[in-house]
Amino acid sequence: MSKELMIERIEKAQKEIEAKRETVQQGKFRQDYHFMAETGWINDPNGLIYFKGKYHFFYQYNPYSGFWDCMHWGHAVSEDMIHWEYLPLALAPSEVYDDHLKGGCFSGSAIEHDGKLFLIYTGTCNNGNGFEQAQCIAYSEDGIHFEKYEGNPVITAPEGVPTDLFRDPKIWKHDDTYYVVCGASKNGFAQARLYKSTDMFHWEFVNVLAESRGEWGYMWECPDFYPVGDKYVLMFSPMGGKERTSVYLVGDFDYDTGKFFYTISGEIDWGFDYYAPQSFLAPDGRRILVGWANAWDWMPFWKDWGPTYQEGWCGFFNIPREAVLAEDNTLKFIPVKELQDLRKNKQEEADILIKEDEKKELRSGCVYETEMRINLKKSTADKIRLNLRMSQGKKTEILFDLKRAEAYFDRNNSDGWSKGVARCPLNLMGKEHLDIHIYSDKISLEIFSNDYQNNFSCNIYNVDDDQKNEVKAIGGDLVIESIRSWELEKTMK
Ligand code: FRU
Known part of the structure; x- marks a missing residue:
């Protein structure tokens, strides 16, 4: 001792x-x-x-x-x-x-x-x-x-x-x-x-x-x-x-x-x-x-x-x-609600219609928070794809497959390093909305969806300066009631 x-x-x-x-x-x-x-x-x-x-x-x-x-x-x-x-x-x-x-x-x-x-x-x-x-x-x-x-x-x-x-x-x-x-x-x-x-x-x-x-x-x-x-x-x-x-x-x-x-x-x-x-x-x-x-x-x-x-x-x-x-x-x-204190430079948009096979650009960059509310009743799309952290041929794809009732997080092209597709069942039965809440930081994406029950935390190692993010409608139109996003304050060294 x-x-x-x-x-x-x-x-x-x-x-x-x-x-x-x-x-x-x-x-x-x-x-x-x-x-x-x-x-x-x-x-x-x-x-x-x-x-x-x-x-x-x-x-x-x-x-x-x-x-x-x-x-x-x-x-x-x-x-x-x-x-x-x-x-x-x-x-x-x-x-x-x-x-x-x-x-x-x-x-x-x-x-x-x-x-x-x-x-x-x-x-x-x-x-x-x-x-x-x-x-x-x-x-x-x-x-x-x-x-x-x-x-x-x-x-x-x-x-x-x-x-x-x-x-x-x-x-x-x-x-x-x-x-x-x-x-x-x-x-x-x-x-x-x-x-x-x-x-x-x-x-x-x-x-x-x-x-x-x-x-x-x-x-x-x-x-x-x-x-x-x-x-x-x-x-x-x-x-x-x-x-x-x-x-x-x-x-x-x-x-x-x-x-x-x-x-x-x-x-x-x-x-x-x-x-x-x-x-x-x-x-x-x-x-x-x-x-x-x-x-x-x-x-x-x-x-x-x-x-x-x-x-x-x-x-x-x-x-x-x-x-x-x-x-x-x-x-x-x-x-936790304390994270909201990190928010700055809010952007907000309401009533967005994305036609079949079209895309809508989301807040760019790699350190951000984005929330969106999709109206499932008004949408005819059978898939919703988020193409995130895109730069110089890299792309992280999150797919909400409404027909198959599954969600996927694909990081095979994320960064030249990571691999794998994570997936989860997506039970939207009887629901009017699909809420998606994204926290992105230098080397990670945390995607919360469906009443915070379908959550994906995956690390991706793309730190390029010029990253773009977008949402795409597949197999029909997509009606998004609101998109809100923020930059997030840096607190760590
Ligand atoms: C879990 C774990 C624990 C163990 C610790 C060792 O990640 O394997 O079971 O106590 O890490 O670092």
């Missing part, structure tokens, strides 16, 4: 950041308004919490290169989830159970307890036979400097759960009891395991909240469990879950038995670049989700992490979204 070693490693990492910051931040791929680390590699959002008047984001972090390696926890604070101040790293590998060279401080979450900020994370080390993972505690008086609990780890893998598939504790409090859900695997099937404690240090197994029967893979990473409206939601990122990166289940939960019965399953995002979302409660009661805008290469489609490593960094978070329960108990994921 060495408090000094963690301090030493944090200082070493800070020096590394300091030395590289200026060069990295000149990179042409840096995002304008999506949360990124100062330098280096970032993956999962960790420990998201509103604590003592500020939003805290922690993140899986390797300050030493643009690739995943020994995991530290980065840390930043904000008053609005948009403008960020970086703080010193919160956690660095320093103990046998989260050893530097062989593992690290894997994902976890945060909670306030006894006036202190507590983190629960997965210590990962190599015991000679592969990774051993167990859940560990760290705490802080000031919310900046953390100390690891000397009795770590506090939850170890039970019989039958492989020690390398037991991680990502998400914590919450109900009445006077703390609860944690952990991702696990048993007999080759993924599980979400529920534990409880009254003091944060002694944990007791309650139940398996839910289990895959194969359809959602052999391991659930970053499970999260929370109430929305009068329902409970379990969400997770499945390993071995085919094309699914972020699944949610909605159902009822009984604290007495620890049983969760779900009746609804859905996808938070259908794009290639949305993974390991974590939720937290905003002070006004909104349930907000933040995801890692990438995914691992065990996804069955072509996958890498893009060319940003050439600039000494990789990874950012998707824009924060609010989870809202729809009438049929499915979920909508709506970009």
Whole structure:
């Protein structure tokens, strides 16, 4: 156990950041308004919490290169989830159970307890036979400097759960009891395991909240469990879950038995670049989700992490979204209202008719927000195509196929780097309108549609200056009631 070693490693990492910051931040791929680390590699959002008047984001972090390696926890604070101040790293590998060279401080979450900020994370080390993972505690008086609990780890893998598939504790409090859900695997099937404690240090197994029967893979990473409206939601990122990166289940939960019965399953995002979302409660009661805008290469489609490593960094978070329960108990994921503060130079048009096979030019550029409302009753088109981020032969195509009831995000010609077509079912039955809401940043497109239920987050690496965007009517005319768009303020470096 060495408090000094963690301090030493944090200082070493800070020096590394300091030395590289200026060069990295000149990179042409840096995002304008999506949360990124100062330098280096970032993956999962960790420990998201509103604590003592500020939003805290922690993140899986390797300050030493643009690739995943020994995991530290980065840390930043904000008053609005948009403008960020970086703080010193919160956690660095320093103990046998989260050893530097062989593992690290894997994902976890945060909670306030006894006036202190507590983190629960997965210590990962190599015991000679592969990774051993167990859940560990760290705490802080000031919310900046953390100390690891000397009795770590506090939850170890039970019989039958492989020690390398037991991680990502998400914590919450109900009445006077703390609860944690952990991702696990048993007999080759993924599980979400529920534990409880009254003091944060002694944990007791309650139940398996839910289990895959194969359809959602052999391991659930970053499970999260929370109430929305009068329902409970379990969400997770499945390993071995085919094309699914972020699944949610909605159902009822009984604290007495620890049983969760779900009746609804859905996808938070259908794009290639949305993974390991974590939720937290905003002070006004909104349930907000933040995801890692990438995914691992065990996804069955072509996958890498893009060319940003050439600039000494990789990874950012998707824009924060609010989870809202729809009438049929499915979920909508709506970009948080704080993002509207970024808007400038509004353009607006109403009552637009696009004749069959014609196009309408939209706001040009690559950093913008555009909203449009299509009147389905008045339109005769059977397909709506968005040609976005077009320049010098590059083009990203989003197709809403109204006849086939499917939507597609095609990035095969986006940038000479990315590949793949993401798709999702598009249920417009009985609907009068199709609303499309686009957030575009230097290297990403987030397309929300159909009441924020058909969402695609995909990274594309076209940063040319002269990019154009347009919408096209196919197989008939298109009636657009309104188009509104904005430039967006740059908040990141
Ligand atoms: C998910 C994940 C977690 C793990 C972390 C390691 O992206 O694989 O399961 O804790 O990343 O960085």
